[in-house]
Amino acid sequence: MTIRAVVRGVGHYLPDRIVTNAELEARIDTSDEWIRTRSGIERRHVAADGQMTSDLATRAAQAALADAGMVPADVDAIIVATSTPDLTFPSVASMVQGALGMTQGFAFDVQAVCAGYVFALTNADAMIRTGQARRVLVIGAETFSRLMDWTDRTTCVLFGDGAGALLLEAQEAEGLPTDRGILSSDLHSDGRYRDLLYVDGGTSTGMTGHLRMQGKEVFRHAVEKLAETAHTALAKAGLTPDDVAWIVPHQANLRIIVATAQRMGVGMDRVVVTVQDHGNTSAASIPLALSVGKARGQIKQGDLLVTEAIGGGLAWGSVVLRW
Structure with missing residues (x-):
């Protein structure tokens, strides 16, 4: 017998304010056609004044708990993947812990930018397998609108705010590819490419800074590395792309999603x-897509999923799990 980290609940939260491409057309030198053609994006949600990353994360966590039919007292740990914390410290995870009224367990953040959620899932899986925790809330939450240079049309049209969460639970399994839960993961980073996607602020500048990106280079690395990491993770689990019911990718750009699927033969x-x-x-996009996919009736129990993401660092990776 082996222990698997099995999904018990899923949920997401998006801020009320929606910014359409038409609204951006009126503010900067861009067009709905330009944005759709290059990214597939039609709209994005933006957090209200005073609405923090921890607020979004808490709402997603509450939705995941409700989906699982559980309460905060049932949870042993909270991991939040984010690059946009409310404060330098304490962690967003500890703020969520407090907001939920959870007095037991532990909480911490993971920072791997857009790849943060696969890193967080891998950490949660390891803790569950080793008995450090039985139930873990794994949350991705971001307020990237606050990192945007709203005069840079190549970046500000691409990002939005939101949060998603999974509640993982330890369950006994046979140790086979047919098990439910996380079956394998594959993580990478390469600091040589740190200048391709970064924020020009922090303790070194005393300012929050803005997101800067070399879009063409990031696109090239993304397509190559995402397909490769997904194949590697599937091989670790003794599976192939033919076994996959759904790819649930990082939702960065429709062209990247399409090109990666083509490389995988899916x-x-x-x-x-x-x-x-x-x-x-960013780190919210995979759990958000998992929650929406379940709500749409696409993702069903027993389905084999592959999630993959790449972000600043560069950092990238994938997780194979059976729903």
Whole structure:
């Protein structure tokens, strides 16, 4: 017998304010056609004044708990993947812990930008397998709108705010590829490419800074590395792309999603796509897409899923799990 980290609940939250491409047309030198053609994005959600990353994360956590039919006292740990914390410290995870009224367990953040959620899932899986925790809330939450240079049309049209969460639970399994839960993961980073996607602020400047990106280079690395990491993770689990029910990719750019699926030999009818509705929500995009995919009736118990993401660092990776 082996222990698997099995999904018990899923949920997401998007801020009320929606910014359409038409609204951006009126503010900067861009067009709905330009944005759709290059990214597939039609709209994005933006946090209200005073609405923090921890607020979004808490709402997603509450939705995941409700989906699982559980309460905060049932949870042993909270991991939040984010690059946009409310404060330098304490962690967003500890703020969520407090907001939920959870007095037991532990909480911490993971920072790997857009790849943060696969890193967080891998950490949660390891803790569950080793008995450190039985139930873990794994949350991705971002307020990337606050990192945007709203005069830079090549970046500000791409990102939005949101949060998603999974509640993982330890369950005994046979140790086979047919088990439910996380079956394998594959993580990478390469600091040589740190200048391709970064924020020009922090303790070194005393300012929050703005997101800067070399879009063409990031696109090239993304397509190559995402397909490769997905194949590697599947091989670790003794599976192939033919076994996959759904690819649930990081929702950064529709062209990247399509090109990665093509490299994997998987049709777009087996890819969960939500980027058109909320843009790139960084570490929040995978759990958000999982929640939406379940709500749509696409993702069902027993389905084999592959999630993959790449972000600043560069950092990238994938997780194979059976729903």
